[in-house]
Amino acid sequence: MEDDGILLGTPVAILALWMVRRFLGTATRLPALDRRLAKLWIPGAVVWVGYLLLGEKLHLDGDLIDDIFILFVIAQFLQVVWRLRDYPPARTLGLALVPYAAVLLLAVGWRQLAPRSFKEYNDGIDMVGTCVFFWMVGLFWTARGQKKRLAIELERRAAEEKAQQRIVARNTELEQLVQVRTAALQQQAASLQQALEELQLTQNQLIQAEKMASLGELTAGIAHEIQNPLNFVNNFAEVSTELAQELAEERKRPARDPLLEAELLGDLKQNMLKIVQHGQRAASIVRGMLEHSRASTGERSLTDLNALCDEYLRLAYHGLRAKDKAFNATLHTDLAPVLPLVEAVSQDLGRVLLNLLTNAFYAVRQRQQQGGEPGYAPTVQVRTRRVGDEVEVQVQDNGTGIAEAVRQKIFQPFFTTKPTGEGTGLGLSLAHDIIVQGHGGTLEVASQPGQGTTFTLRLPY
Amino acid sequence: MMKILVVDDEPDVRTLFEQRFRREIRSGALAFSFAYSGEEALGYLHEHHSEVVLILSDINMPGMSGLELLRRVRTEPAPPPPPRVMMITAYGDETSRTQALALGADDFLTKPVDFAALKEKLLALPSA
Numbered sequence: 169m170e171d172d173g174i175l176l177g178t179p180v181a182i183l184a185l186w187m188v189r190r191f192l193g194t195a196t197r198l199p200a201l202d203r204r205l206a207k208l209w210i211p212g213a214v215v216w217v218g219y220l221l222l223g224e225k226l227h228l229d230g231d232l233i234d235d236i237f238i239l240f241v242i243a244q245f246l247q248v249v250w251r252l253r254d255y256p257p258a259r260t261l262g263l264a265l266v267p268y269a270a271v272l273l274l275a276v277g278w279r280q281l282a283p284r285s286f287k288e289y290n291d292g293i294d295m296v297g298t299c300v301f302f303w304m305v306g307l308f309w310t311a312r313g314q315k316k317r318l319a320i321e322l323e324r325r326a327a328e329e330k331a332q333q334r335i336v337a338r339n340t341e342l343e344q345l346v347q348v349r350t351a352a353l354q355q356q357a358a359s360l361q362q363a364l365e366e367l368q369l370t371q372n373q374l375i376q377a378e379k380m381a382s383l384g385e386l387t388a389g390i391a392h393e394i395q396n397p398l399n400f401v402n403n404f405a406e407v408s409t410e411l412a413q414e415l416a417e418e419r420k421r422p423a424r425d426p427l428l429e430a431e432l433l434g435d436l437k438q439n440m441l442k443i444v445q446h447g448q449r450a451a452s453i454v455r456g457m458l459e460h461s462r463a464s465t466g467e468r469s470l471t472d473l474n475a476l477c478d479e480y481l482r483l484a485y486h487g488l489r490a491k492d493k494a495f496n497a498t499l500h501t502d503l504a505p506v507l508p509l510v511e512a513v514s515q516d517l518g519r520v521l522l523n524l525l526t527n528a529f530y531a532v533r534q535r536q537q538q539g540g541e542p543g544y545a546p547t548v549q550v551r552t553r554r555v556g557d558e559v560e561v562q563v564q565d566n567g568t569g570i571a572e573a574v575r576q577k578i579f580q581p582f583f584t585t586k587p588t589g590e591g592t593g594l595g596l597s598l599a600h601d602i603i604v605q606g607h608g609g610t611l612e613v614a615s616q617p618g619q620g621t622t623f624t625l626r627l628p629y
Numbered sequence: 630m631m632k633i634l635v636v637d638d639e640p641d642v643r644t645l646f647e648q649r650f651r652r653e654i655r656s657g658a659l660a661f662s663f664a665y666s667g668e669e670a671l672g673y674l675h676e677h678h679s680e681v682v683l684i685l686s687d688i689n690m691p692g693m694s695g696l697e698l699l700r701r702v703r704t705e706p707a708p709p710p711p712p713r714v715m716m717i718t719a720y721g722d723e724t725s726r727t728q729a730l731a732l733g734a735d736d737f738l739t740k741p742v743d744f745a746a747l748k749e750k751l752l753a754l755p756s757a
Contacts, residue, residue, distance in 0.1 A: 395719055435648055435651075442644065494728070
């Protein structure tokens with residue numbers, strides 16, 4: 169190298185140092201070391217200026233100073249590379265610098281120790297130096313590519329991470345949303361449950377109200393039904409007193425008539441039986457009334473449908489009679505002489521029969537009141553019979569009949585054709601529930617408008 | 630002797646009347662026949678023209694009511710003298726009473742029947 173009086177290698181080294189720092193990003197990766205490296209321009213400047221002022225006077229070897237400074241800077245590089253050995257571009261850079269540093273070190277040492285042979289091999293050493301320099305440049309280029317790829321990879325990872333974070337954030341958000349929704353749904357479910365309970369309570373109250381309403385309709389009929397047997401009890405008791413007195417008088421007479429006495433005794437005995445019979449009749453009516461008004465126990469027992477039909481036919485008839493005294497109807501009963509008993513809740517069945525009968529009487533009364541039919545005889549018929557393994561009860565009337573449009577709705581709750589206040593609209597709906605759901609039977613209706621209606625219920629036995 | 634037709638759907642009415650009026654029946658002052666429905670009563674009247682002097686009928690009966698029976702008795706031609714008719718009802722309301730009297734009833738009684746009063750009424754009748 170020629171001695172020009174100024175140092176070339178030193179500023180180049182400082183420039184290379186600045187580039188490497190930038191390239192490896194030491195400011196962020198190794199901040200402490202970087203602060204030190206950043207100050208290396210100061211010794212570089214001192215060396216450069218010092219050589220410029222004193223180099224000639226002191227006969228200093230400029231090349232040696234340059235090379236030493238370069239080696240010093242390379243040592244700094246290697247330190248950085250070592251510290252950043254996990255960073256691939258740094259490793260590649262290290263790989264680029266090591267041969268250059270080695271050759272430079274060798275060249276410096278050789279020149280100092282054996283300047284003569286160094287000069288002799290100068291061309292060869294220069295060539296090696298050139299090769300190593302290009303090696304360094306080539307690897308530096310590779311390192312640049314690596315760095316770019318890494319940066320892209322990092323960017324990709326960062327984007328992925330960001331996406332991941334977004335997903336996590338979104339998940340959290342969704343979870344919160346789900347929690348909020350769940351809470352809202354739970355609240356909704358709770359309020360629905362409450363509404364359901366209230367509805368069930370209301371339904372029970374309505375059923376009870378319907379029961380009481382039908383009982384109210386019956387009251388007059390029941391009173392009449394009780395009054396009759398009661399009159400008999402009173403009358404037979406009174407007449408028995410008379411008979412007893414007559415018997416006593418007869419026994420006092422000197423010429424007693426044994427035939428008359430026997431007759432009186434026979435009558436007395438018969439009267440006692442009548443009193444018991446009619447007393448029981450009244451009692452059974454009261455019992456029936458109580459059963460009807462009591463909440464259903466739901467307990468099934470063997471039930472005689474014939475007796476039940478007979479009982480409720482009378483109650484329904486007298487119930488209507490009590491309301492409309494001018495009303496009269498022909499009652500037909502066609503009860504099968506031998507009818508199997510049915511496992512049933514008799515008070516529930518009684519309500520069904522009462523409802524069907526009340527409706528039948530209502531229909532014939534309506535038709536009668538419409539008038540215009542001389543010779544119209546309101547007739548309600550109850551028929552029982554066995555059909556296969558079922559018992560059938562038919563309630564037939566020759567009343568107004570039911571129009572098709574109405575017929576489709578009659579089993580719906582709250583449907584009524586009666587004026588407001590006269591019907592709850594629950595009667596047939598409850599009857600249907602009792603027969604179909606309560607007893608596994610069927611309840612059907614057939615009707616001819618203007619001709620009459622037949623309700624047919626069947627129960628398995 | 631006065632023949633009386635009692636019309637009521639309760640069969641025990643027969644026993645009751647027979648015992649209540651046993652002395653009058655025994656003495657032959659009164660004679661009772663019984664029908665258990667309006668229809669049956671009409672049939673009996675057709676078969677026993679002019680024998681029956683008095684009809685005692687319940688109003689509330691299944692089928693033909695007492696009032697319908699009364700209307701038929703009063704409108705259908707029958708050999709004279711026309712029978713007297715007394716209506717009996719458990720529903721002693723004014724409507725039924727007016728209706729019965731309008732249809733030609735001679736008297737209107739409410740259940741429970743006061744047999745002592747009825748007996749007096751019967752014995753006070755001209756043909757008894």
